[in-house]
Amino acid sequence: MDKIRIRSGIELVEIQGVHLLVADRQAREKCRYIQRINEVGASIWKLLESGATINEIEESMRSEYEIEKDYDLRSDIYGFVNSLKDNQYIVIQSNNSESNI
Amino acid sequence: MNYYKFECAGINIYYSFNYEETINFFRDYINGPYNDINGVYINLSKDYLDENRWLISENEKSNAFLEYKCLMLATGNSLLEYNRAVFHSVAVLWKDYAWIITAPSGTGKTTQIRHWKKILGKNAVIINGDKPIIEVRNDNSVWVYSSPWRGKEHAGSPGLKAPLGGIVLLQQGNSNKIQRISESDAVIPLFSEFISYPENPLQIRKQAEILNSILDSVPVWKLINLGDLDSAMLTINTLQKYLEETNG
Numbered sequence: 001m002d003k004i005r006i007r008s009g010i011e012l013v014e015i016q017g018v019h020l021l022v023a024d025r026q027a028r029e030k031c032r033y034i035q036r037i038n039e040v041g042a043s044i045w046k047l048l049e050s051g052a053t054i055n056e057i058e059e060s061m062r063s064e065y066e067i068e069k070d071y072d073l074r075s076d077i078y079g080f081v082n083s084l085k086d087n088q089y090i091v092i093q094s095n096n097s098e099s100n101i
Numbered sequence: 102m103n104y105y106k107f108e109c110a111g112i113n114i115y116y117s118f119n120y121e122e123t124i125n126f127f128r129d130y131i132n133g134p135y136n137d138i139n140g141v142y143i144n145l146s147k148d149y150l151d152e153n154r155w156l157i158s159e160n161e162k163s164n165a166f167l168e169y170k171c172l173m174l175a176t177g178n179s180l181l182e183y184n185r186a187v188f189h190s191v192a193v194l195w196k197d198y199a200w201i202i203t204a205p206s207g208t209g210k211t212t213q214i215r216h217w218k219k220i221l222g223k224n225a226v227i228i229n230g231d232k233p234i235i236e237v238r239n240d241n242s243v244w245v246y247s248s249p250w251r252g253k254e255h256a257g258s259p260g261l262k263a264p265l266g267g268i269v270l271l272q273q274g275n276s277n278k279i280q281r282i283s284e285s286d287a288v289i290p291l292f293s294e295f296i297s298y299p300e301n302p303l304q305i306r307k308q309a310e311i312l313n314s315i316l317d318s319v320p321v322w323k324l325i326n327l328g329d330l331d332s333a334m335l336t337i338n339t340l341q342k343y344l345e346e347t348n349g
Contacts, residue, residue: 011302013309015292016284016316022305025298034292 003093004048004081007031010089012045021045021089030088040065041080048090054081103134104142107176110185110234110246110262113140114176119147122165123172129259130249143175173232173250177297181307184314185236187296190268191256192233192245193217194226195337196344198266199245201233203294208271209328211254216333228263230256232296235265237314250296267320267343269336274325277332279339287321288312 009027013020019042021035037045043064047057057077067073084090104115107130115138116131118124124131149171156170177187190203191210195217202210217225228245231252236244243265251257270282270290292312299305322339326332 009302011305013306015288015309015313018285018288020288020292020309022292022299022309024302024305025300028298034289036289 002054004053005091005093006048007089007091012037012042012049014042023089032087035087035089044077044080045084048081048084054078102136104136104138105131105133106135106140107131107249109176109180109248110183110236110244112180112183112185114179115140115142116172117142117144118165118168119145119150120165120168122163123168126165126169127249130247141179143172143179145171145175149175169249173296174298177295178300178304180234181297181299181304181311183236184238184307184311185234186308186311187232187248187250188235189232189294189296191230191252192228192247194228194261194263195221195224195340196266197263198344199228199233199263200266200340201235201245201268202271203268203291204271205293208273209326210271211252211256212328213269213271213324213326213333213336214256216330217337219330220333220337226258226261227256228258228261230254233257235311235315237311237318241314241318243315243318265315265319267322267340268315269340270321270323272323272325273328275327277324277326277329277335279322279324279326279335282321282323284316284321286323287316291315291321 007027009024011022013022019037021037023031023033044057047060054077058074061073085092102117104117107114150167153171154167157167173187180186190201191214192199192201193214202213204210214227229247229251232248232250234246234248244262245265246262247257247259295308297308299308324336
């Protein structure tokens with residue numbers, strides 16, 4: 001199973017309702033200093049911090065938000081998680097190698 | 102070891118310098134030398150200086166200037182835990198309040214301040230021309246202090262402080278227009294102007310807390326401008342109107 005690891009030194013903060021991922025000195029060598037994400041993205045980030053899998057994230061999102069059963073939520077989660085990976089905020093490890101999910 | 106004390110927005114910061122000449126950049130702001138310390142101590146290793154050589158231009162060879170700039174960064178990080186931050190901006194004292202004008206480098210902050218001085222004369226005093234220090238107090242009031250990092254023009258008045266009245270975000274444009282912006286719209290442009298290089302998540306959280314409190318306390322305007330005298334006049338009139346409305 002793919003393992004998602006958050007890069008050390010990335011902190012999610014909320015200022016005046018704005019959610020930002022902020023990179024510390026060391027993490028800034030790899031990532032942008034500041035990245036704005038929306039409220040749903042912030043919820044996903046918190047779940048990733050707690051070590052949740054994609055299945056668990058989907059389950060949690062469906063219980064937290066009113067989402068139609070047929071809606072392809074998983075694609076949205078993949079899209080967000082892959083954008084985090086592209087921006088180096090997370091690392092996805094699959095069979096001892098980094099990859100998209 | 103010789104220690105020099107910088108009373109920085111009410112916090113005693115002690116420096117010991119690697120280069121004797123560094124002291125010159127802090128003239129009017131430090132006392133000493135002292136034999137011991139009673140406050141925050143900052144001493145930078147030469148490795149730290151080398152790692153942060155990006156702070157100065159390639160043509161700048163002075164190690165003392167590098168140390169001066171690195172101390173700005175290290176001081177900015179150290180102050181966060183005391184609810185204070187070094188903030189890239191100019192700060193002017195006018196009508197008993199500090200007014201901060203901020204923008205990325207090269208956007209025209211210094212030009213605006215020159216215009217303010219032309220219009221207001223002695224009624225406007227520059228607290229700091231490049232990197233004042235901001236303090237969020239326990240009662241959530243926000244104060245602005247001078248600092249030794251005054252920019253190329255060395256504009257600033259040691260020892261000066263005032264409560265923050267408001268913040269103006271500068272943007273160059275084809276006409277002059279000023280409007281108050283929401284707290285949320287101000288978050289990213291203001292967060293980017295903190296002079297710190299957070300070493301850890303705790304410092305990131307402190308920086309966020311400070312900005313959150315600032316935005317709870319004071320209004321922010323965006324000034325799109327030509328960089329002319331009229332743009333400064335427009336700003337001053339807008340702030341004057343705001344003061345009249347809030348102070349009755």
